[in-house]
Amino acid sequence: MRIGLLTEGARTGAVRRAPRWYDRLVQGLPGHEFTEFALPAGPSSGDPARRARTPDRADRRRFARHFTDLAAALTAEPAGGAPQADRFAAGLHGLAGLARDRADLPALLRSEAALRLLERACRAPGALAAAHAVRVPDLLAVAGHLDEALRPLSLDWYGDGAPGLDAVDLCHATAAGPTALAGVLAKRFFGTPLLVSEDGPGLRAHYLDRATTPLSAPARALLAAFQRALAAETYARATLITPGTAHARRWQERCGAAPQRLRTVHPGVPAGPFLQASDAVADDAATLVWAGPVEPSQDLAGLLRAFAHVRTAVPGAVLRIVGRPGDAPDAAAYLAHCRALADRLFPGTPGPVRFEEPAAPGASAVAGAYATAAVVVLSGAGEGFPYGLVEAMFSGRALVAADAGAVCEVIGSTGLVVPAGDPHALADAVLALLADPARRVRLGGAARARALELFTVDRHLTAFRGIYLELLAHARPEPDPGTPRPFARPAETHLPGRRGAVPRTPPADRTPSWAAGPRRRPAVTRGEAR
Structure with a gap:
């Protein structure tokens, strides 16, 4: 099958320590031919636009x-x-x-x-x-x-020049909106099925991004209306929509997506080195680990204030913060702010808070930190799929996470979830786990089992392998009336009653026995032989 992947030109940072989820589709489904059609980012002057005539x-x-x-x-x-x-x-x-x-x-x-x-x-x-x-x-x-x-x-990707979207069997858009617009038109021009996949609620992310841009309220209102209308048109034209979480699915339904064309497919997270961590043991360890990109949305300042309460109750507690500045414009300044806050809250050298920046991006350093943790703490309030949470679950460690986005959906009953932005609730949950080593072991084992059941790459690939075949099967055109259809007539029209009997072909004017309704016994009157 020839699949056209419609992607954004720049990485969004949703998957920070692993390839993009659709890169794993390309690598894990070698039986299909993938071609990526990336929407260029930046000024339109450098776009590969088709030769246009003066209007x-x-x-x-x-x-x-x-x-x-x-x-x-x-x-x-x-x-x-x-x-x-x-x-x-x-x-x-x-x-x-x-x-x-x-x-x-x-x-x-x-x-x-x-x-x-x-x-x-x-x-x-x-x-x-x-x-x-x-x-x-x-x-x-x-x-x-x-x-x-x-x-x-x-853009010149509809087949007027080099082979384009007119030559693919399926368009798979990695987001709604402008990214999927080429697939919407390919379906209109060529009848190509369109599959739209979103890890998180893209429209909500647009609202949050626009709220921080230097635009007036009228401009933001008009652009929000455009994004709503474009998302609704994308969902209306899509053959199938695969949200990455139930949280994203609810947003898509609010934008007009038909429930019968929605199918939740959780992203696959590479287990890799995280499974190498040994099972947790019931001991008196008091090391907390936080890992991820350092930026304001991760609420590290709230985590440091929560750790101050933990440190008062458990003087030997240690907090390891493993990560580099994220993609946010003020990420580096936020990291400096958190370091200064840690110095104020925990004076002295060495302090109980350790900031560790891996030498290079990768999962090995994070997996090693998780292996030393008594409790893994995730204080962020991101709206996308919580990849870091799944990685911590693979490590088999007890978890405390802030309630945001799809956190409750992912963690289930295998960890403690607290309100986002509440340092006191975060500290109480951590102290409850530090005081009960046996509970930490039970929760860590349950979290690892849940992650292996629901969020592996193999499960993700299996789901999309089936979806691709299903969409292609339903998209095949009906044959011409004069063309024989395969399997239009059954291979056998009569099953013999006893072995060796010669099958009888029913007359043309009779309905075959396998197609007839249930047999009824003839009506009889009183006294008639039965």
Whole structure:
């Protein structure tokens, strides 16, 4: 099977110490032919766009009609019905058809006419309250983001040049939204099945990212409406959607994904060196281990305050923080802040808090740290799949984790879950485990068993191997009426009653015995021989 992988141009950092999950699909399913179609990141000037002609008057009229539909769907108050989604889809696919006819769509999206159409939609009756407050800088910002998000419409990967998405049997998008847009159009142009996989709720991640960008409230409202509409269109066109967690599945359902086309497939996490840790033993060890990328979302400051309470009750307790600065822009500054906080909370040398940065990214250093832990603590509040939590479960250690995202779904009843951002609850849970070594052993063994049952790479590969075959089987076209269909007639139409009897072929005007309904005994009257 030829599979087109639709990916983002830059790594998102979701899997930090292992290859991306779809890289493992390529390596673990050698029976399929994978081709990656990466959405370029950064300015659109370097995109491999198809050769576009200068738009003429007819192109500009088509653009005005379709962009008006798109803008009106974004700026209208949500009505909860289909007309708004239909108008967005009409505008989106109309622009796609314009780009496929080799009109210079990026130039049209950046034109003054697009700004006027967008402003007209914002001022129209029934528009969002935030849309009425837009100013020219807001319109410029929104138009720039729309140009970037609609970039796949103009890229040359639909088969006009080198073999592209017209030559694949299945499109597998690694996220909804702009990443999956090429697959949405491939399904429309060529009937190619579209599979959309998301580890976490991508729309929520967009909301969180936009909240920190220097945009005005009207611009953020319009861009959020666009992302909602694009996600809903992606889910509506997808043949099958595979969320990585039930948490992501609930978000997809809220965005309009049909429940019957949702199938949860947990990501596979390489067990590797984490299984080499020996089983936990019941002793008086008091070493806590935290591992992961150091950034504000991991709430290391809250962990240090919780450890201050632990240290008061257990003077010999030690906290190992293993990790390097993460991808967040302020990650390095946050690490320096945490070091300074540790020095204030635990003066003296050497202190009970040890910051350890592995020489190189990899799982071996983290696995070695987990092997020394009495309790593994995960204080972060990330929304994606908790890969670090699964790695700690593979290590067979007792766990205390903050309740965020899919943590409860992953950990089940094999660890302690506390409210995110509550240092006192975190400290109480850790102290409860340090005071009960036998409980730590039981929870660590149960966590390892659960991870091996649900979150291995082999289970992940098996799930997608079956999904690929299922989608291809349902996507095969019906043969022509005059073409014989295999297995249209059964191999046997009669089973003999006794061995050696010659099968009798039923007359053409009689229904075969295997296809008839249950036999009924003839009705008899009183006194008749039975």
